[in-house]
Amino acid sequence: KAGVTQTPRYLIKTRGQQVTLSCSPISGHRSVSWYQQTPGQGLQFLFEYFSETQRNKGNFPGRFSGRQFSNSRSEMNVSTLELGDSALYLCASSQKPTATGVIGANVLTFGAGSRLTVL
């Protein structure tokens, strides 16, 4: 079956602009998580969506937002871009949400990422 698809793969923006990244999860997966990866900070959790609801949010400013559609596809948006937003943005999907009380393991499948460069 098809994996997690992220678009675009590469993009270049300038400071002050905004950007929207898209993630199509594996068919049947209802949870989508987003991560930011930079050389200095490593992989940092942004947020998770399950059934169109944001379940959890990492420690990022309000310029970072996301949403999930009824078909489980997700988008994340970064407004008023800063140089420090240059990063690899990774999306991961899973069948279940990452929450205690959820029975069984929750394996994430990652996409190839969207490489954002802010000039």
Add this chain to the structure above:
Amino acid sequence: DAKTTQPPSMDCAEGRAANLPCNHSTISGNEYVYWYRQIHSQGPQYIIHGLKNNETNEMASLIITEDRKSSTLILPHATLRDTAVYYCIVRVGTGANSKLTFGKGITLSVRP
């Protein structure tokens, strides 16, 4: 806020077993341990997960100590393509606020 500790790097010879350690001393009784790896600039790839028992799949074996405070990922016959950053992760937080967080990982270098 990663709850796992891994050495920053290690290397091994091609064809030999690579044993990658991870400390997760604060893990709770019903939490799984997951291992992923990331080859430069690609998305992390799932390897294996375990709860209490040792696990094996086509990629690796996972040995979990009886007290569950540490685990070891074993790549039985490392190849050059296994050079990557390996992450050991557990769920952080409680209830709906829990999430899987990645620490720094361990960089494995396989030498010819």
